[in-house]
Amino acid sequence: MLSGSHSRFRILLPLCVAALVFGFVLMQFDEASAQSASPVLVSHEDSIRAISVESVTQQHEPFSTMAPIRFGTDNQTRIMLFAMNLTLQIGDTVASVSVEAEDFAHRIYQLPVEYIGAVPDQPWATSVVVRLSDDMNDVGDVLVRLSYRGLASNRVRVALGHVGGGLPDDQGAVPTPGTPIPFAPSATAGNLSIGEVQTILSQAVSAAASLNRAVTVSVTDREANVLGIFVMTGAPATTTIRSVGTIGRGLEGTVVPATLAATSKAGTGSLFSTSGNAFTTRTAGFIIQEHFPPGVQFRSGGPLYGVQFSSLPCSDIKKPALPLGLSGDPGGLPIYKDGVAVGGVGIEGDGSYTVDRDPADFDQPFEELIAASAVRGFEAPALIRADNIFVDGIRLPYSNVTNPPAPATLNFGSLPGVVSSPIRSAQTSVFVPANVGGVAGEVDTRFFPFSGGAVPAGPNALTSTDVQTIIAHAAQQANITRAAIRQPLGSNARVTIAVVDAAGTVLGVFRQLDAPVFGFDVSVQKARTAAFYSSATASALLRGAGFSSYADRALADGLKLDGSIAFTDRAGGFLHRPFFPDGINNTAAGPFSTELSEWSPFNVGLQLDLIKTNLLAAIGGAGVPCSTIPNLPNGIQIFPGSVPVYKNGVLVGAVGISGDGVDQDDLISAGGGNGYSPAPEIRSDQVFVRDVRLPFLKFPRSPDL
Numbered sequence: 001m002l003s004g005s006h007s008r009f010r011i012l013l014p015l016c017v018a019a020l021v022f023g024f025v026l027m028q029f030d031e032a033s034a035q036s037a038s039p040v041l042v043s044h045e046d047s048i049r050a051i052s053v054e055s056v057t058q059q060h061e062p063f064s065t066m067a068p069i070r071f072g073t074d075n076q077t078r079i080m081l082f083a084m085n086l087t088l089q090i091g092d093t094v095a096s097v098s099v100e101a102e103d104f105a106h107r108i109y110q111l112p113v114e115y116i117g118a119v120p121d122q123p124w125a126t127s128v129v130v131r132l133s134d135d136m137n138d139v140g141d142v143l144v145r146l147s148y149r150g151l152a153s154n155r156v157r158v159a160l161g162h163v164g165g166g167l168p169d170d171q172g173a174v175p176t177p178g179t180p181i182p183f184a185p186s187a188t189a190g191n192l193s194i195g196e197v198q199t200i201l202s203q204a205v206s207a208a209a210s211l212n213r214a215v216t217v218s219v220t221d222r223e224a225n226v227l228g229i230f231v232m233t234g235a236p237a238t239t240t241i242r243s244v245g246t247i248g249r250g251l252e253g254t255v256v257p258a259t260l261a262a263t264s265k266a267g268t269g270s271l272f273s274t275s276g277n278a279f280t281t282r283t284a285g286f287i288i289q290e291h292f293p294p295g296v297q298f299r300s301g302g303p304l305y306g307v308q309f310s311s312l313p314c315s316d317i318k319k320p321a322l323p324l325g326l327s328g329d330p331g332g333l334p335i336y337k338d339g340v341a342v343g344g345v346g347i348e349g350d351g352s353y354t355v356d357r358d359p360a361d362f363d364q365p366f367e368e369l370i371a372a373s374a375v376r377g378f379e380a381p382a383l384i385r386a387d388n389i390f391v392d393g394i395r396l397p398y399s400n401v402t403n404p405p406a407p408a409t410l411n412f413g414s415l416p417g418v419v420s421s422p423i424r425s426a427q428t429s430v431f432v433p434a435n436v437g438g439v440a441g442e443v444d445t446r447f448f449p450f451s452g453g454a455v456p457a458g459p460n461a462l463t464s465t466d467v468q469t470i471i472a473h474a475a476q477q478a479n480i481t482r483a484a485i486r487q488p489l490g491s492n493a494r495v496t497i498a499v500v501d502a503a504g505t506v507l508g509v510f511r512q513l514d515a516p517v518f519g520f521d522v523s524v525q526k527a528r529t530a531a532f533y534s535s536a537t538a539s540a541l542l543r544g545a546g547f548s549s550y551a552d553r554a555l556a557d558g559l560k561l562d563g564s565i566a567f568t569d570r571a572g573g574f575l576h577r578p579f580f581p582d583g584i585n586n587t588a589a590g591p592f593s594t595e596l597s598e599w600s601p602f603n604v605g606l607q608l609d610l611i612k613t614n615l616l617a618a619i620g621g622a623g624v625p626c627s628t629i630p631n632l633p634n635g636i637q638i639f640p641g642s643v644p645v646y647k648n649g650v651l652v653g654a655v656g657i658s659g660d661g662v663d664q665d666d667l668i669s670a671g672g673g674n675g676y677s678p679a680p681e682i683r684s685d686q687v688f689v690r691d692v693r694l695p696f697l698k699f700p701r702s703p704d705l
């Protein structure tokens, strides 16, 4: 075998084996695309010999028909083959696919198909597991063919017992190597063209017109650059931020331009979605409320509680920002091309910017209907949609729209309304390729190469080498961490890793390839928050900025905020819920939260109060940081995924992680902070508040792949 062939084998094998350890699960694909081309079985580059592997032990051919180790109800060997152009249609199962082998004597063997699944990160490939027949023992090479819906594949060579013998290659047979898609960083943020932006806007406006609605439509690229805004004639110019809180408290009742809402909704689809997960504003609204799932009493808060206040227009990290932060108002969807997340579309037109408080009624607001119509032809692959992703056993919502309106699409030039932001194609990405600790990723050159910290001054300060070590260790942990929010199963987590010094100055940010872009801002927020709460000056800084009430409430709970406790974001977030402990009804709020009677997703407490004045100024166009506390220029974050880091018992900074499940983010942050941990006796889990032990970190069960 030539080395080139081996290298291709090495690409596929770890990916598929990871998927397979979950057992013989049938993945159903309900993509609408019809099977038009014949399936192709993948061979090595230099022959028609199949890429194949014994499905449990991963051993290469020649295969014995009897497995050396009994894993199931019988001892028969299963082998994994790989196919291209094989996508099961609605209602089809493994039984819809047949595989047969022919030996040297022209005997035909039917090989039952037991598993068909995606190959992580290689959307072109499908893995197919078949059971060998006892009769095939030591027959040498056989020629194997796969058939689906009347379309037969090429035949590839597989060795039973010994390599060689068998029939000659089929006439005209050629090697059929696969074409692995490298996750090459793109120079632009996605690849939407001007024509495609116009198509999406036209489909949205045509749908709105068919529903007798007038809306504002925004399209953003992969990194939330605005690619075009269309305001229909008669569309409401403004929308009101509104949920369950009292008008006038927090942002409740604030009137904002509808264009900003539409762009925040589009950008949420963009920043949340990747090649492994497709999330919408409905998904966002589901994971930021006081209970998860929303409305279920005595359940803890949403896993991304607080994410709505990230990537804000006052941020020093994410530029361009989302005008109103992450949005939970249904009617924002991601845009995909060939399985790759390339942007988002947002619709605003009902005058209300809210979150869905009742996920059980399957309401279909017209903003969501129009968004679903807008992305026709640009839909997310079914497998990776939020409604194929479970968190704590809870299926996440994607969209309540199953049959989007499909009226004839009006010509872009004749749409009723005005283009209020010029149509353009995907903009230049702020990220460039980088490799840290052997892990491929991307960086923003503002935060790379990594630098050392200035606070604290002196011998304990983080050096650039420390930062490199922390980020490399975190990235290496992420690479072996079983992802919580990515399909197919067996994918590794993709996150953004940020390190700050004790004053919140960013020393380095590293984003794994295809990590969701929202984590860029959030990872820095998380790191800054852990460093801030853990610092000797936290109470003084809060009081100096006019937030004595929160410092007083913390003090009443025994928390001096004077550097005596090492706070993670999990601990800080636990203190920042409208129930204490988190999710337990009929309790008083945590010291950093508003009480439930006043609470809403737009009136959460300290997180919003810290930034409210400057956020509103920034929404109006002012160039101000989010907070007047210099350590927190993009605000704080209040869901898990950070640890403070120490050298010689001195707080020197923090590492923040964002992009996968919060327990995974905790684990990866701990991996980064390993070797820089606080003394065990000052960890937040040594502290009791109202007789409740605070958390420090929480790791997922069986975290590693």
Ligand SMILES: [Ca+2]
Residues within 6 Å of the ligand: 239, 329, 331, 347, 348, 349, 350, 351, 352, 353, 354, 367
């Ligand atoms: Ca709305």
Ligand SMILES: [Ca+2]
Residues within 6 Å of the ligand: 356, 357, 358, 359, 360, 361, 362, 363
């Ligand atoms: Ca609802």
